[in-house]
Ligand code: FE
């Protein structure tokens with residue numbers, strides 16, 4: 001089973017000053033200019049009806065195999081490899097099987113690319129919209145080009161949200177986390193739901209920003225999101241897992257928790 005970062009020191013991950021891949025900076029220039037409050041709300045209305053198509057979990061995973069994530073400074077391997085590396089690292093540390101499953105599916109929402117969404121509307125770190133952007137967000141300077149910068153109701157205090165309202169009441173920048181959370185929330189325990197929904201919300205789970213928006217449930221779930229993060233981040237390496245040998249285990253795990261087909 002895969003171990004967490006050995007050949008690469010932890011400080012070498014998430015290096016945005018000198019990213020190993022030159023797509024990263026351009027990705028965030030677009031994401032920060034275009035992810036507005038209105039955009040996120042409109043995408044939720046569009047996609048959370050789940051009336052597009054039906055796929056088995058493996059069909060969705062096979063599609064992901066064709067995708068390389070432009071926002072990721074650390075890996076240019078196909079997504080299925082990243083999912084297997086994440087899940088195998090979780091399994092190797094003896095965590096519950098629902099957490100292994102969470103690792104295995106956590107980026108499945110990237111199938112949004114299948115529907116023609118640009119990468120800036122699918123991947124990358126996430127952040128709340130409708131309230132001030134935390135200075136802890138990577139490439140914060142690119143928000144100067146976001147039209148929400150000129151909407152005063154978004155730029156003070158907690159913006160359009162009530163203090164302490166809880167993250168469930170907050171619209172996040174649109175992407176694979178929010179989409180997959182809504183797709184799978186009925187099948188997974190609450191910590192798994194949080195891991196999926198907020199795994200890209202680094203300004204919260206790593207930087208501790210947005211305290212004024214949190215409720216007690218968010219505070220109780222944060223340690224789970226943080227427990228998940230190292231597996232998502234530090235399991236990334238260039239060694240490709242062998243899917244054929246692992247497939248029977250993941251077949252059983254998918255069948256235990258998820259329906260035979262997913263509504264996308
Ligand atoms: Fe992700």
Ligand code: FE
Nearest residue numbers: 082106107232
């Ligand atoms: Fe991931």
